[in-house]
Amino acid sequence: MVRLARLSSVKENNLDALPVRTASVFSDEHIRALNSMSQTKIVEENEYLFKEGVKADRIYLVQSGSVKLYRLLSEDAASTLALYFEGDLFGEADPKSKTVQHCRALALERTIVSEIMQKDINSYVREDGSFAEAYAAWSGLMNRITQSKFRDFLHYGKSGALCALLLRLSNTYAGETDGKRYINKRITNAEMAEMISATRESVNRLLGDLRNKKVISMIEGRIVLDDISYLRKVCNCDNCPLEICRM
Amino acid sequence: MVRLARLSSVKENNLDALPVRTASVFSDEHIRALNSMSQTKIVEENEYLFKEGVKADRIYLVQSGSVKLYRLLSEDAASTLALYFEGDLFGEADPKSKTVQHCRALALERTIVSEIMQKDINSYVREDGSFAEAYAAWSGLMNRITQSKFRDFLHYGKSGALCALLLRLSNTYAGETDGKRYINKRITNAEMAEMISATRESVNRLLGDLRNKKVISMIEGRIVLDDISYLRKVCNCDNCPLEICRM
DNA sequence: ATGCGAGAATGACATTTGTCACAGGCGAGC
DNA sequence: GCTCGCCTGTGACAAATGTCATTCTCGCAT
Secondary structure: OOHHHHHHHOOOOOHHHOOOOHHHHOOHHHHHHHHHOOEEEEEOOOOEEEOOOOEOOEEEEEEEOEEEEEEEEEOOEEEEEEEEEOOOEEOOOOOOOOOEOOOEEEEOOOEEEEEEEHHHHHHHHHHOHHHHHHHHHHHHHHHHHHHHHHHHHHOOHHHHHHHHHHHHHHHHOEEEEOOEEEEOOOOOHHHHHHHHOOOHHHHHHHHHHHHHOOOEEEEOOEEEEOOHHHHHHHOOOOOOOOOOOOO | OOHHHHHHHOOOOOHHHOOOOHHHHOOHHHHHHHHHOOEEEEEOOOOEEEOOOOEOOEEEEEEEOEEEEEEEEEOOEEEEEEEEEOOOEEOOOOOOOOOEOOOEEEEOOOEEEEEEEHHHHHHHHHHOHHHHHHHHHHHHHHHHHHHHHHHHHHOOHHHHHHHHHHHHHHHHOEEEEOOEEEEOOOOOHHHHHHHHOOOHHHHHHHHHHHHHOOOEEEEOOEEEEOOHHHHHHHOOOOOOOOOOOOO
């Protein structure tokens, strides 16, 4: 408790926290090459990197800051698909670039990204076998992340989805004190609801249940995972690797 | 009606039916090369190509037949992830091959596949830029398929999921008579339930509702989509390309 | 023709989740 | 210290979905 009292001095959104960034499959040389063919974009907090409808002919490497990728469901509903941080590469991997974005990318804070055109990626892939291999690895990794979310959020009801989400967020915003993992970021019920496609009220009640069962507790607005094995049980976690267990 | 009476003579699982096979991003030369480095496997109906737990260090090109990829949820529940047919390439794209399968692949009929080791794919990717580009395209395509299922099956309740499923199945098992699309395959309620993570009874009732509303009808055990725009409305279809709208 | 078995259909009821309304807490800025 | 706005918490109720039991239908094997 005493130690947790220091939490407020800890920087939120700790970069070392993220288990594995999606660009980690690339070598330093790959990253340098990607940067050299990229254009730097600065997106202010609450501004959009892109919106639905624009051509999906480029991908992004996050240099600093964070981005929420989400999809509008109706006028007053949205679904969060993913969060990206420094070291994450994201975007549509469609070489023909004929698709359009069906979601929007919002900067959660002042964010700097390298924007790389798909056609430049294609050339690089054709020319450099080592990059091609890494690029395929990245694409496969993105695929496994999506697939694992699909399972977690679809199969075990909203309570299963929420428990899985807590575990994922505790990796994405990793914190630890007294041997207990906590989510080192204040997250509203509404934000969590958008991630698992539930309502704010449902999330509220489910969190209340978990609190009553001593599975989680709140300290300084952060969620502490007191009983991880319970959370794992509810969502039938099958211990997928850290690189995949994230938002 | 009269014309639909001929349905029974139509071969189920019509190969021309599938809109786009996932291997279609490869050139004939790529396919030849893949086949040359592959080992042919014949899997009898109701036998497994692989089960959960084995190393995911290879991918498969379906030569003939069909495969259901599904995941066990408990002793008496399962979730169908995808169906693959002739011309589909599928499997984990993890170059490091350190993952294990978390699902099983069942042959729905006598099926012949080319099995290609990930390490051979890696060499080919490194050596041949044109293949590397196509391989990345394939991986991206698989990713978009997964993502679109994620949206369809998660966001608009079970009725939305079922309507989306009907549309997808009508592409996967495409049939058309009198200008109406139908699902050219007998599918049980239980099978559909496993695809959208619902119960057999729910599917039954939802299908009953759709029948009452004249949105679908049954002919010879096949589902005819009488009102596609209604189905699209329920699942908020955003007209994603055919290559993605499949099971 | 008969009986069997798999799947469909349906009713009754429980549980989960959503919807709406409103009260309470809490921090930022004045 | 006050007030405003955002978020949390919660009750009452509705709708969606699951669970269980039972009957019906239909094709197939004998």
